[in-house]
Amino acid sequence: MSAGPPGEPAAAAAARPELPHQYAVSGPATPAERTALTTTGATIDEVHARAVVVTADRAQAAAVxxxxxxxxxxxxxxxTRPVSPGTRVGDFPAGYTKYHTYDEATKEIDALVARYPALVSKKVIGTSQEGRDILALKVSRNVTEDEAEPEVLFTAHQHAREHLTVEMALYLLGEFTSKYGSDPRITKMLDSREIWIIPDLNPDGGAYDIAAGSFRSWRKNRQPTPGSRSVGTDLNRNWDFKWGCCGxxxxxxxxxxYRGPSAASAPEVQVVANFVRSRIVGGTQxxxxxxxxxxxxxLVLWPxxxxxxxxxxxxxxxxxxxxxxxxKSMAASNGYTPEQSSELYITDGAxxxxxxxxQKVFAYTFEMYPSSAGAGGFYPKDTVIPRETTRNREAVLRLLEVADCPYRAIGKEAQYCKAG
Incomplete structure (x- = not known):
């Protein structure tokens, strides 16, 4: 246990939960070697040619x-250091206050819905473990109608400490609504697509990560685990496809x-999976x-x-x-590295x-800024928010534009998208 701040009673220091730390690990050079590292319970945060960066607690670091x-x-x-007396709790620390708490994000969303009622609507699709609403925002012209248009889904914040992703979702909401009618590409997309944005899959974990007024480097949700003192399931290992299959x-x-006791055991995963299934109309997703x-x-990753x-x-x-x-087209626009997910290491239940x-959805994972722990890791300062959300604008538009027939990207539109 690390020492507390000056003047902190020893008992208080001992009562604080142990925070995980990041470590550079030299040697792992292949996906198999990197996958073996994850058997320790650590997470891999960065991958380099012959090294990785992991987040681990003391026991996990010892196992590595x-x-x-x-x-x-x-x-x-x-x-992430213990806060001084008088620090505001339940909010982002100094240098991060432009990040949105759950309540702040909800207020911003409500304001957008009120300002652009013809373009955006809000739907509560379920609740988290601790009872927070999980929202799905629909953005489209004629938003109140369910039209026969291709739909595209943007999700964020499965992992609690990844707060920049909520800002990405809020940026897209603001961009789609404020630029409709003036930006030709956005106007065309809202005229011909139905866009869904779920800005916060893990509101409980996000709130817990900042609850003390400093960051806890928390990743999972806040679901108790029966028979264990440990709390939380990794939402992005809990999805009901090849769950727990492959190390x-x-x-x-x-x-x-931790993948949870069973597939889709996390309430947040159940809520979003049920929402996605609800978009099957006439047997077609x-x-x-x-x-x-x-x-x-x-990174831009695909299955x-x-x-x-x-x-x-x-x-x-x-x-x-x-x-x-x-x-690769999206990565060319934002400067990320494109690759199949398993080129990094094996994941299951993602x-x-x-x-x-x-569901046969062309689904990607974007790992946003920064590229390294040294540039801020999971906690880049709030000054980067405008630049790093705007950075993905073109990539998002490229996906929206090809979503009606992804096979057009390889010249096979006639084969796959013109039948009937």
Whole structure:
């Protein structure tokens, strides 16, 4: 246990929960070696040619060392240190106050709905473990009508400490509404698409991460685990497709990548999965494409994560080629690195694998700014918000524009999208 701040009673320091830390790990050079690291319960945050950065608690760090690797602890973000007396709790620390709390985000959303009632509508699609509303915002011309238009889904904040993703969702809401009628591309998309934005999949975890007035580096939701003192399921290992299949998640409740006791056991996953299924109309899934926003590492990822096969069961060569072509196009616009998810390491129970494997949605994961822990890691200062959300504008528009027929990206529109 690290020492407390000057003047803090020893008992208070001892009572504070242990915070995980980031470590540079030299040596792992292949997806298999990186996947083996995750068996310790640590999460991999960055991947380099022959090294990774992990987040781990003391036991997990010891387990990584037991595998034969040397660890170098990285500096903690200043805002994860214990706060001084009088600090506002339940809010972002100094230097981060332009990030939105759950309540602040909800107020901003309500203001947009009131200002643009013909373009955006709000729907409560369910509640989190602790009873917070999970919202889905629909953006489209004639927003109150369910038209026969391709639908595109944007989701954010599965992982609690990834607060920049909520800002990304709010940016898209503001951009789509305020630029309709003046920006030709946005106007065309709202005239011909139905856009869904779920800005906060993990409101409980996000609130917990800032509840003390400093960051806790919390990742999971806040669901108690029966028979364990550990709290939380990793939402992005809990989806009901290849759940727990392939060494890409953990059965240990103390793990950062704990997959939960059963597939879709997390209430937040159930809510969003049920919403996606509700978009099946006449036997056809109306959602054609999706992006799930995360931080960090500046990556555009596509399925599958559960296998290192570049097609895998349920994905044809044409499917793969369309995924890769669109992914590379989006990455060319934002400067991210495009790759199949499993090129990093194996994951199972992830949302983009479920969206494609179960629903045949062309689903991507964006790992946003920064590229490294040294540039802010999970906690970049709020001054980057305008630049790093705007950075993805073109990529989002490119996905929207191809969503009616993703196979057009590989020149096979006639084969796949003109039937009947």
């Amino acid at each position: 060392r037991h595998l034969g690797y040397r660890l170098r602890r990285l500096p903690d973000p200043p805002a 890409g998640s953990s059965s240990s409740p103390s793990s950062e990548i 109306q959602i054609k494409a999706a992006i799930d926003f995360h931080t960090y590492s500046e 599958f994560g559960f296998t290192d096969d570049d097609t895998g069961p349920g994905m044809t060569r044409d499917d793969h080629d369309a995924f890769a072509t669109i992914g 949302i983009d694998d479920w969206l494609w494997g179960d």
